[in-house]
Amino acid sequence: MAFDHVKNADCAHCAKRFSNVFCNSQYDAMEEVNSEKVCSTYKKGELIFKEGSRPHGVYCVNYGKIKLSKMGDDGKEQIIRLVKAGDPLGYRALLSGDGYNSSAVAIEDSGVCFIPKDLFLSILEKDSNLSLEMMKLLSIDLKKAELKITHLAQKPVRERVAEALLFIKETYGFEDDGKTIAAMFSREDIANIVGTATETAIRLLSEMNKDKIIQLNGKKIVITDLAKLIKTANLSD
Numbered sequence: 001m002a003f004d005h006v007k008n009a010d011c012a013h014c015a016k017r018f019s020n021v022f023c024n025s026q027y028d029a030m031e032e033v034n035s036e037k038v039c040s041t042y043k044k045g046e047l048i049f050k051e052g053s054r055p056h057g058v059y060c061v062n063y064g065k066i067k068l069s070k071m072g073d074d075g076k077e078q079i080i081r082l083v084k085a086g087d088p089l090g091y092r093a094l095l096s097g098d099g100y101n102s103s104a105v106a107i108e109d110s111g112v113c114f115i116p117k118d119l120f121l122s123i124l125e126k127d128s129n130l131s132l133e134m135m136k137l138l139s140i141d142l143k144k145a146e147l148k149i150t151h152l153a154q155k156p157v158r159e160r161v162a163e164a165l166l167f168i169k170e171t172y173g174f175e176d177d178g179k180t181i182a183a184m185f186s187r188e189d190i191a192n193i194v195g196t197a198t199e200t201a202i203r204l205l206s207e208m209n210k211d212k213i214i215q216l217n218g219k220k221i222v223i224t225d226l227a228k229l230i231k232t233a234n235l236s237d
Contacts, residue, residue, distance in 0.1 A: 032119060039113040048104040048112060049090060055100060057116040059089035064110020065172060065183055068102040069192065079193045080145070082107075082171045092138060094120070107183065155234065157196050161204045162233035164193040165214065165221065174223075184219035208232070 068081040172183040191201035215222040
C-alpha cells in the first residue's frame with residue numbers, strides 16, 4: 001500500500017512531461033488528468049500492483065525506479081523490465097483486458113501517479129496519435145521480450161551478466177562521474193535480470209571486477225571500461 005501522496009505532482013510542472021507519452025497527446029487532456037489522477041509514494045520494496053490482479057487504470061512514474069517481475073513455478077523471481085521516471089506502467093494489461101502479467105515493485109522510494117481506466121481510454125479515443133504511440137510502446141515491449149528470450153536460450157551466462165549491466169545503465173544512466181551506474185541493485189536482483197543463480201552472478205561480477213571491466217563498491221557498480229563490457233556482452237557498440 002502507498003504510504004503517502006506525492007506533493008505538488010502537477011502534470012504541468014512534472015520534470016518528465018516532455019518525455020512522457022501521455023503528455024504528448026494532441027488532445028489537451030492535462031486538466032482532466034490533473035483533476036482525476038491519484039499520486040502516491042511507495043517505499044523501497046513496496047508493491048505497486050501484483051501479478052494476476054485486474055487493472056483499473058494506468059500508472060505513470062513521477063520519480064524513482066521500479067522493477068517489473070514474474071514469479072516462476074519454482075518461486076524464483078525473474079525481472080523482465082526496469083522502469084524510470086516518465087515511464088508508463090500497466091498499459092498492456094489494461095489494453096488487452098488481461099490481468100497484470102507481472103508485479104511492479106519500487107526499487108527505491110518512488111512517486112507514481114494513477115490515471116483511471118475510463119479517463120485513459122477516453123483520451124485514446126479522442127487522440128489517434130496517442131493511440132499510435134501506445135501501439136509503438138507495445139511493439140517495443142514485444143521486441144525486447146523476444147530478444148531477451150533468444151539471449152536466455154543462446155547466450156552464455158557471462159555475456160548475459162554483462163548485458164544486464166548495460167541494460168541497467170541504459171535505463172538509469174550514470175551518476176555525475178560518468179562511470180557509476182545511477183541505480184543500486186543487489187546481486188540477487190542482477191541474477192534475476194539475467195535468469196541465473198545468485199551465486200553465479202556474484203562469481204561473474206567478481207571476475208569482471210578482477211578484469212578491471214567494472215568496479216564493485218557495495219551495491220554501486222562503476223563501469224571502468226565500457227568498450228570491454230560491450231565486448232563481453234557480445235554486443236556491437
